[in-house]
Amino acid sequence: MTTPRPLVAGNWKMHGRYSSSEEVNALVQMLRERPAQCDVLICPPFTLLMPFSNLIEGYGLSLGGQDCHHQSEGAHTGDISADMLKDAACSYVIVGHSERRKWHRESDKRVSEKAAMAHKEGLCAIICVGESGKQRDSGETLDVIAGQLKKSMPDDSVAHNTVVAYEPIWAIGTGRTPSVEEIGEVHGLIRKHLTGRFGLDGQSFRILYGGSVKPENAAELMSINNVDGALVGGASLKAADFNGIIEAYR
Numbered sequence: 001m002t003t004p005r006p007l008v009a010g011n012w013k014m015h016g017r018y019s020s021s022e023e024v025n026a027l028v029q030m031l032r033e034r035p036a037q038c039d040v041l042i043c044p045p046f047t048l049l050m051p052f053s054n055l056i057e058g059y060g061l062s063l064g065g066q067d068c069h070h071q072s073e074g075a076h077t078g079d080i081s082a083d084m085l086k087d088a089a090c091s092y093v094i095v096g097h098s099e100r101r102k103w104h105r106e107s108d109k110r111v112s113e114k115a116a117m118a119h120k121e122g123l124c125a126i127i128c129v130g131e132s133g134k135q136r137d138s139g140e141t142l143d144v145i146a147g148q149l150k151k152s153m154p155d156d157s158v159a160h161n162t163v164v165a166y167e168p169i170w171a172i173g174t175g176r177t178p179s180v181e182e183i184g185e186v187h188g189l190i191r192k193h194l195t196g197r198f199g200l201d202g203q204s205f206r207i208l209y210g211g212s213v214k215p216e217n218a219a220e221l222m223s224i225n226n227v228d229g230a231l232v233g234g235a236s237l238k239a240a241d242f243n244g245i246i247e248a249y250r
């Protein structure tokens, strides 16, 4: 068993242009000047993967896709394969983000298929789970998360090819976060699920918290038991903000 090295991942969603290279250059500079005790990942839109790959080489910064198809290739207009992401210098891919689950109707089964395809192509899959506000209010959170984990994680998941991200849907982009106790409770349940299903290796999976992580709350959130890093949306777009979150690991 190894203690997981934390991961701070930025999900740019449908934001960013070629001119955003400036932000990546600034981030690289900040990491060079003050290296962090964590892995750092950015997941920009597909169009920016190749250009960004030239900027980050050798600086401990990784690239990831925001989604991939569950098949290796074929007639799937507008989709991207895990192999294509690999070809564009990615080492990670986010699967099952709540926005994909909602707007693209992705089921747990489909998320699991995508993660399995990512594994096959040698990518680390960041599998997202999280309850809605309604589910939290009606006390269903732990059951919802347990069900999503069971069905969204393929059996070939191991600590080095899979990261779990707990992202309460009601906390994404809202400025609201669960309490420290609530996050600790869910992350504890996720760890229990991982060790129950994958044995000792379950201790080594990274479990990220995501949902309104900002420089101001990062240190507190990252110090919670079984929180091994963050998945960051809005605050990952500006190098200074993202670096302020990474600061939790310096």
Ligand code: PEP
Pocket: 011, 167, 171, 172, 173, 174, 210, 211, 212, 213, 231, 232, 233, 234, 235
């Ligand atoms: C996200 O969408 O993955 C996310 C965590 O967004 P934000 O940080 O903006 O809440």
